[in-house]
Amino acid sequence: MDTAYLIETIIKVVVILLIFSALAGIGTYFERKILAFMQRRLGPMYVGPYGLLQVAADGVKLFTKEDIVPTNVVAPIFKIAPVITAATAFMAAAAIPFFPQFTIFGYTVHPIVADVNIGILYILGMMAVGLYGPMLGGMASANKFSLLSAARTAAVFISYEVVSGLAILAPIMMVGSLSLVDFNNYQVGGISHWIVWSQPVAFILFWISAFAETGRTPFHLIANDHEIIDGFGTEYSGMRWGLFFIGEYANMFFISFVIPLIFLGGFGDGSFLGAMGLLAKVAFFFFFFLWTRAAWPDVRPDQLMWLCWKVLMPIAVINVVITGFVMMF
Amino acid sequence: MFEAVAFYLFAFLTITMFIITVTTSQALYALTALAAGMIFISAFFFILGADFLGAIQIIVYTGAVMALYAFGMMFFDTTRSVKEKQGNKFIITGLSTLAAVLVVLIVAAPMVSDNIVAFYPAIDSMGNTQNVGLVLFTKYLVPFELAAVMLLVAMVAGIVLAGKKMDRSITLTNDAELEIEKNKKVLS
Numbered sequence: 395m396d397t398a399y400l401i402e403t404i405i406k407v408v409v410i411l412l413i414f415s416a417l418a419g420i421g422t423y424f425e426r427k428i429l430a431f432m433q434r435r436l437g438p439m440y441v442g443p444y445g446l447l448q449v450a451a452d453g454v455k456l457f458t459k460e461d462i463v464p465t466n467v468v469a470p471i472f473k474i475a476p477v478i479t480a481a482t483a484f485m486a487a488a489a490i491p492f493f494p495q496f497t498i499f500g501y502t503v504h505p506i507v508a509d510v511n512i513g514i515l516y517i518l519g520m521m522a523v524g525l526y527g528p529m530l531g532g533m534a535s536a537n538k539f540s541l542l543s544a545a546r547t548a549a550v551f552i553s554y555e556v557v558s559g560l561a562i563l564a565p566i567m568m569v570g571s572l573s574l575v576d577f578n579n580y581q582v583g584g585i586s587h588w589i590v591w592s593q594p595v596a597f598i599l600f601w602i603s604a605f606a607e608t609g610r611t612p613f614h615l616i617a618n619d620h621e622i623i624d625g626f627g628t629e630y631s632g633m634r635w636g637l638f639f640i641g642e643y644a645n646m647f648f649i650s651f652v653i654p655l656i657f658l659g660g661f662g663d664g665s666f667l668g669a670m671g672l673l674a675k676v677a678f679f680f681f682f683f684l685w686t687r688a689a690w691p692d693v694r695p696d697q698l699m700w701l702c703w704k705v706l707m708p709i710a711v712i713n714v715v716i717t718g719f720v721m722m723f
Numbered sequence: 724m725f726e727a728v729a730f731y732l733f734a735f736l737t738i739t740m741f742i743i744t745v746t747t748s749q750a751l752y753a754l755t756a757l758a759a760g761m762i763f764i765s766a767f768f769f770i771l772g773a774d775f776l777g778a779i780q781i782i783v784y785t786g787a788v789m790a791l792y793a794f795g796m797m798f799f800d801t802t803r804s805v806k807e808k809q810g811n812k813f814i815i816t817g818l819s820t821l822a823a824v825l826v827v828l829i830v831a832a833p834m835v836s837d838n839i840v841a842f843y844p845a846i847d848s849m850g851n852t853q854n855v856g857l858v859l860f861t862k863y864l865v866p867f868e869l870a871a872v873m874l875l876v877a878m879v880a881g882i883v884l885a886g887k888k889m890d891r892s893i894t895l896t897n898d899a900e901l902e903i904e905k906n907k908k909v910l911s
Binding site: 466467468470471474510511512515516518519520522523525526529530533534536541544545548551552555559571572694696 | 749751752755758762774775777778779781782785786789790792793796802850851852892894
């Protein structure tokens with residue numbers, strides 16, 4: 395392991411951390427603005443031009459707010475729970491190729507921290523570990539709403555993971571590899587080579603389970619404001635709550651990278667245009683998260699479990715079987 | 724050098740986590756430490772270059788321990804410590820130490836005498852996912868299929884045991900009907 399590699403990796407880690415922590419903040423601005431426009435409001439307007447500096451104001455608020463650890467909570471678990479959510483979100487990012495490789499000052503950079511050959515499994519696994527954050531926070535909080543939220547987290551977890559795993563299995567069978575770089579290279583021939591055309595069912599299923607994974611609106615039952623206050627976040631204040639927040643938004647961005655990489659051609663042939671195309675796809679999927687939040691009601695936990703186990707899982711299994719038969723003959 | 728540092732770091736972390744799991748009387752500490760320990764074990768697979776097994780270790784055990792949490796939530800108030808019934812401490816300590824030493828001896832003896840030969844050595848030209856698949860579907864096909872059948876049996880049994888009133892949603896039934904049923908149960 396030479397020094398250049400070590401320095402390169404550290405730089406990549408720092409860059410990803412900085413960019414996506416900042417994006418998490420800017421993501422909230424986009425979310426407020428888009429929700430506001432869809433509900434015929436203006437959204438944040440007062441801080442800075444078009445409310446752009448609202449992000450900075452929120453940041454200052456989160457950092458300077460008093461950090462309260464209530465009595466009766468299980469303090470060590472209560473303190474570590476937000477860190478789990480934020481840290482696992484960024485750990486999952488280690489196996490995502492954000493851009494095609496490019497050359498800068500004669501030095502070839504691979505914009506992926508660790509090109510492990512089981513990338514997609516690692517990403518799904520790490521994102522699943524991220525759900526321990528809400529769960530532990532909810533159980534340690536000594537608050538009935540938080541406990542309800544923890545129970546719902548367990549329900550969401552055991553429901554969506556089967557669907558996302560089985561949905562992703564069919565594309566994996568076609569590509570014959572678990573690395574996201576190989577997924578991208580498989581679809582390098584242009585729009586007609588995208589996996590979404592041969593695996594439309596898997597694409598929809600994975601997209602649905604992405605909503606459950608990030609806890610976004612149709613499946614926002616873990617922290618549903620109008621039922622259980624803020625769920626696991628009820629007892630949190632200041633930056634501890636902010637870490638949950640960064641984790642959630644970073645997860646949204648990372649899953650928005652993963653879906654195009656698997657199904658929609660990723661960064662294509664690695665040209666500048668392809669990289670911009672990937673960014674456009676990511677922006678669309680992130681926008682879709684917000685669009686759904688404005689347009690759809692939430693489902694109940696039992697409806698989510700019914701949907702995942704009785705509808706989506708059989709469809710995913712049938713999809714895998716059909717893919718197998720088509721590939722065999 | 725990095726491998727050695729990583730190995731000792733994760734060895735220390737794993738053992739600490741499992742010690743906490745065994746010794747604490749707080750259900751939440753025990754479960755969290757168990758989950759953390761299981762996830763730290765995956766680091767050894769990654770150090771050894773078995774990426775596939777490492778990722779599988781993470782995925783399987785996060786799910787398994789999550790189910791344990793669900794039980795913990797049902798049976799305990801997880802913010803209080805549990806009063807444990809403790810027997811003779813010397814017998815417990817003695818037996819567990821003996822068992823641990825035995826396990827280490829059994830595993831370490833063939834290593835010391837260099838008696839270990841891989842029947843199906845890993846093929847370098849293939850990735851480790853393909854290597855796992857190769858032995859799983861040739862040499863170990865029968866145990867693999869047996870495990871699959873056993874899991875299927877367990878699943879069917881679970882559905883039969885738990886699914887008696889699966890089609891009926893308590894949320895959708897109105898309160899008056901529920902009240903009538905309750906009264907019936909009290910009367911009968």
